[in-house]
Amino acid sequence: MAVGGGGRNWSGGGTLWRNFTAIDLATAAYVTIATCAVLYGVLFHAEGVPGWSWLLVAHTLIVALVVLAPRARLAGPVGRFLGDWYPMLLLAALYGEIGVLTLSAGFQNDLLIQRLETWVFGSQVSYRWIHESPSVVLSWLLHACYLAYYPILYTSPLALWMSDRRDASRHTIFAVMATFYLCYMRCGRRGLPPGCSIVATPGARHSRRHTSPRRSSQPAWRYATGGRWASCSCRSRPA
Numbered sequence: 001m002a003v004g005g006g007g008r009n010w011s012g013g014g015t016l017w018r019n020f021t022a023i024d025l026a027t028a029a030y031v032t033i034a035t036c037a038v039l040y041g042v043l044f045h046a047e048g049v050p051g052w053s054w055l056l057v058a059h060t061l062i063v064a065l066v067v068l069a070p071r072a073r074l075a076g077p078v079g080r081f082l083g084d085w086y087p088m089l090l091l092a093a094l095y096g097e098i099g100v101l102t103l104s105a106g107f108q109n110d111l112l113i114q115r116l117e118t119w120v121f122g123s124q125v126s127y128r129w130i131h132e133s134p135s136v137v138l139s140w141l142l143h144a145c146y147l148a149y150y151p152i153l154y155t156s157p158l159a160l161w162m163s164d165r166r167d168a169s170r171h172t173i174f175a176v177m178a179t180f181y182l183c184y185m186r187c188g189r190r191g192l193p194p195g196c197s198i199v200a201t202p203g204a205r206h207s208r209r210h211t212s213p214r215r216s217s218q219p220a221w222r223y224a225t226g227g228r229w230a231s232c233s234c235r236s237r238p239a
Helices: 022-044 052-072 076-089 091-104 110-121 125-132 136-162 166-186 202-209
Strands: 015-017
Touching: 022 052, 022 076, 022 091, 022 166, 052 076, 052 091, 076 091, 076 136, 076 166, 091 166, 110 125, 136 166
Parallel strands: none
Antiparallel strands: none
16 A cells, blocks of 8 residues: 555655655654754743653654664564564653643643533533543443553554564554654644543542632642542543
C-alpha cells in the first residue's frame, strides 16, 4: 500500500529523502512542532513549563534516534526492528509530554468543550454521572476497556511483523503514529479525550455536597474530599 504519487511509498519502509522513511520525517516534524510549543510556553506563558529543559533534552535525543534510524535498519534484525519501531516505543513518553504542555503551556480546550457540553446537554454529563450514579463494577469495566486500547495499538503491527509481513507492519506503524501526531498537534490530551472513564467509586458522592462545579476553578479530581476518586486520563476542570 503506497500513499501519494510519483512512485513514492509514503507509509511503508521505502526511503523518501536521504534514506529517511516517512515515519522518520513525520517524527522529526512532530518533534519540531513540539519543541516550538515548549519554547512558546517558556517565553510567553506566565507560569512557564515545568521541566522544560528536560523536554528539550528528550527532543534532542529523539532527533538523534531519527538520524540513526537509517543506519540501524542496515545493522541486522535487531537494528531493523528498532529502526522501524522506535516511534511506537516512544508513544507513551510522547503522550505524557502532551499532558505537560496542555497543563503548563496553555494548550488546552477544556473550557470550550465544557461549554459546548453544557450547551448541548444542559449540564456537564460526565461530572453529573460520576456523582449521581457511581458504580464500582462499571468503573472497572470502563477502565479495562480503556486500558485494552494500548495493547491493541501494539498487537496489530507486532503480529504482522512476527508473521514476516514487514511492509504491512510498517504501514500500520505509520498509520498509528501519523494519527497520534495529528491528534497531539490538533487537540492535545485535554480537548476530547478518547475513552475517559467517568464513573467513580461511591466515595466520590460526598464531594458533591462541598463544591459546586459552576463555582470552582479547581481541577475536578480535587473535589473528592469525602472519598476515593477513580482515575481518569482527562482530568477535566468543571466550568
